[in-house]
Amino acid sequence: MDWAEKYRPQHLSDIVGNSSAIRQMYEWARDWSREKKPLVLYGKPGIGKTSSAYALANDMNWEVVELNASDQRTKSALERVAGSGSTTASLSGASRKLILLDEADNLHGQADRGGAKAIIEIIAESKQPMILIANDYYALSKELKAATEPVQFRALQARSIVPRLRHICAAENLACDPAALDEIANRASGDMRAAVNMLYAAAIGKDSLTMDDLQTSAKDERSTIFELIGEAFKGRRDADLIRMALEVEDTPDTIAQWLEGNIDQMPDLASQAKGYAYLSRADEYIGRTYRRQYYTLWRYASAVMLLGIADAAGGHGIHSRIMPPARWQKMASSRKQKAIRAGLTRKLSEMMHIPENLLREEFFTAISLLVEADPAAYVREFQLDADELVLFVHDKALATKVVKGVAKEEKDKAKKASRKEKTLKKGQKPRDDDPPDEPDEVRQDLPPGQATLF
Numbered sequence: 001m002d003w004a005e006k007y008r009p010q011h012l013s014d015i016v017g018n019s020s021a022i023r024q025m026y027e028w029a030r031d032w033s034r035e036k037k038p039l040v041l042y043g044k045p046g047i048g049k050t051s052s053a054y055a056l057a058n059d060m061n062w063e064v065v066e067l068n069a070s071d072q073r074t075k076s077a078l079e080r081v082a083g084s085g086s087t088t089a090s091l092s093g094a095s096r097k098l099i100l101l102d103e104a105d106n107l108h109g110q111a112d113r114g115g116a117k118a119i120i121e122i123i124a125e126s127k128q129p130m131i132l133i134a135n136d137y138y139a140l141s142k143e144l145k146a147a148t149e150p151v152q153f154r155a156l157q158a159r160s161i162v163p164r165l166r167h168i169c170a171a172e173n174l175a176c177d178p179a180a181l182d183e184i185a186n187r188a189s190g191d192m193r194a195a196v197n198m199l200y201a202a203a204i205g206k207d208s209l210t211m212d213d214l215q216t217s218a219k220d221e222r223s224t225i226f227e228l229i230g231e232a233f234k235g236r237r238d239a240d241l242i243r244m245a246l247e248v249e250d251t252p253d254t255i256a257q258w259l260e261g262n263i264d265q266m267p268d269l270a271s272q273a274k275g276y277a278y279l280s281r282a283d284e285y286i287g288r289t290y291r292r293q294y295y296t297l298w299r300y301a302s303a304v305m306l307l308g309i310a311d312a313a314g315g316h317g318i319h320s321r322i323m324p325p326a327r328w329q330k331m332a333s334s335r336k337q338k339a340i341r342a343g344l345t346r347k348l349s350e351m352m353h354i355p356e357n358l359l360r361e362e363f364f365t366a367i368s369l370l371v372e373a374d375p376a377a378y379v380r381e382f383q384l385d386a387d388e389l390v391l392f393v394h395d396k397a398l399a400t401k402v403v404k405g406v407a408k409e410e411k412d413k414a415k416k417a418s419r420k421e422k423t424l425k426k427g428q429k430p431r432d433d434d435p436p437d438e439p440d441e442v443r444q445d446l447p448p449g450q451a452t453l454f
């Protein structure tokens, strides 16, 4: 186990710094009732937000259910946990469940329809205490901010970091030069996880740590992802690659995406195929890490992908610019697409009383054909906006035109109706150019959506 994990604080009293945030969390938990708003712990990475939430739960004898806010599956999991009001002791003896929602700043406002909204709804209904975690408080939606109580975590002072490093050195029977610990604490820029990782990288396999040990890793201290990718393709020494992987701020799944994004720089197809094989093996470890929540496997993933790519590239290196993964740009738009599709399926399912799965699997193509044949009618019928209509007609310009046309039509209709009403009030006869009322297009005895479809 790496030291950042091994020395994760177990109790609130073990957390270094941020004493007012810790007090605020403790008082919130002590007095918790359903009226209390969930907390949002925010601040830069590696300063103890997640650890504090776990330590609080441990001190309160609460069970923790950790979910990722940006994960599509979170909503149903949340509904299950948050909706359960049981306060009796569970099998583990815990009295409550603390719902921990990581990456709360990773919901993309309007684009992530459903996501943020669903979470706010669940917050309002939750029968269990909730803590949200975010790096960037300002990225939270207005509604989410209003529904929660902020707790700011600040970067740690170097002088608070040193005693923790000293504690780890003692626990590991490592003789540490105080100057080396000061140096690590200063370089960490307030990030305790970075400090512990640096100590680990510099001290592993040794029984003492001096400034000289730091010097060797000083040049590469906090290597960037660019250096790591470049060095892997150049075939740098295994131990150096592993150390650099620990130093970069990116997790192995991100490193894998960077490696994949540059694999076409390899000299021939055979080496590329070899590279992909290693990446795919590493991906299995990454999958298992998340499924089992067993982060030690991350290290296997890093080793397999980096040493594997170094082997496959045969020291060839990268001779043009190191590119960020192309899929990142694609993902931003596909995430929006997914959210729109999910929202639309939900809406149609409610309107037509057809379960979402069945609608998606059996009816979507048929509905698409009907919508394509008469988009305006279905814009009215299903109240589609342009983003939703694109999913059926696959033509953005056409979708915008149709939706605008329908909106204009409805506006004109409303204007005429109000003109007619005014005229009638004044006791005049309606003007000849006012058309008679149109019959309703949808049969009233059927729910909306079913009238024209079935």
Ligand SMILES: Nc1ncnc2c1ncn2[C@@H]1O[C@H](COP(=O)(O)OP(=O)(O)OP(=O)(O)O)[C@@H](O)[C@H]1O
Pocket (backbone or CB within 6 Å): 003, 004, 005, 007, 008, 009, 014, 015, 016, 017, 043, 044, 045, 046, 047, 048, 049, 050, 051, 052, 134, 135, 164, 192, 193, 194, 196
């Ligand atoms: N304030 C702290 N006191 C003691 N150890 C800490 C503290 N902050 C971080 N650590 C160490 O760093 C590791 C990571 O901390 P943690 O996961 O709590 O950070 P975080 O603020 O939640 O970061 P992220 O935003 O990346 O999730 C911990 O396991 C622990 O070893």
